[in-house]
Amino acid sequence: MAQDRVEAVERALTILDVFDAPQERFTLADLASATGFYKSTLLRLLGSLERYDYVQRGSDGRYQLGHSPVRxxxxxxxxxxxxxxxxxxxxxxxxxxxxxxxxxxxxxxxxxxxxxxxxxxxxxxxxxxxxxxxxxxxxxxxxxxxxxxxxxxxxxxxxxxxxxxxxxxxxxxxxxxxxxxxxxxxxxxxxxxxxxxxxxxxxxxx
Known part of the structure; x- marks a missing residue:
């Protein structure tokens, strides 16, 4: 039902769905292209996902899945x-x-x-x-x-x-x-x- 939806949560889950692919590491541009989200929106959501170890950002700026999904x-x-x-x-x-x-x-x-x-x-x-x-x-x-x-x-x-x-x-x-x-x-x-x-x-x- 529409009233049960939380837009920010659904956007975060949309980002995680991108990682269900043969490609393991994604640039911010890759994620923007796959989700259709603005990069500024992605950065905010990725920051939260990174804090809870759902994603990790490498030294090259690319993102990959963190350890929380495996756990x-x-x-x-x-x-x-x-x-x-x-x-x-x-x-x-x-x-x-x-x-x-x-x-x-x-x-x-x-x-x-x-x-x-x-x-x-x-x-x-x-x-x-x-x-x-x-x-x-x-x-x-x-x-x-x-x-x-x-x-x-x-x-x-x-x-x-x-x-x-x-x-x-x-x-x-x-x-x-x-x-x-x-x-x-x-x-x-x-x-x-x-x-x-x-x-x-x-x-x-x-």
Whole structure:
């Protein structure tokens, strides 16, 4: 109904709809062309969207999606199915390796920790869901941190629509990359063969 409409909200949502496209980063002129809004109007709306991390503005002035849409998307039932499928594997990895195990997602040049399991030892890598960092290497989301190492293995054989990785991280003197890689490869294989993988993949593919 017309009386239920809030024009500023609808304009902000119109801007967000532009990002549902193969192109990931947009200039102000691109957004003006796509929405039909004046640049002055766009700047005000983008300022609010940026404050709440729905969009991010790069050093070159181009805009891309922020982390809030991803965070909210994880509240959708497929996100809970993904957690129910992956978390037991992370718990097992942390218990058997003695290191921090995590599920990472890569998007827009950043890696974000979605799920984590930490070992019951004092000296460990303290990683929390929601932590994110810029990619240092486009081939891997591994975090470079002082005194430690992270080893990653892609989970792209299951959910092609999302760039998901498993990781093990811990003190550099204790975590051995070949052993960590072998454990991660085995975990990815187990997850891929699990019936739960098909239950998670089906909703994600919609």
């Amino acid at each position: 909210l998307a994880r509240r959708h039932p497929p996100g809970r199915q993904l957690a129910a499928w992956i978390q037991p594997a992370l718990d097992a990895l942390a218990e058997h390796s003695g290191e921090t195990a995590a599920l990472l997602e890569v998007a827009a040049g950043r890696a974000e920790c979605l799920l984590v399991a930490m070992p019951g030892v004092a000296l460990r890598h303290e990683l929390r869901p929601g932590e994110h960092w810029l990619l240092g290497d486009p081939r891997s989301p591994a975090l470079d941190f002082a005194g430690g190492i992270m080893v990653c293995q892609a989970l792209d054989t299951v959910l092609e629509s999302r760039a998901l990785w498993l990781s093990l991280s811990g003190p550099a003197g204790r975590l051995q990359p070949p052993e960590a890689a072998a454990r991660l490869n085995a975990a990815v294989g187990d997850l891929t063969r699990s019936p739960a993988s098909r239950q998670v993949a089906a909703p994600e593919a919609r």
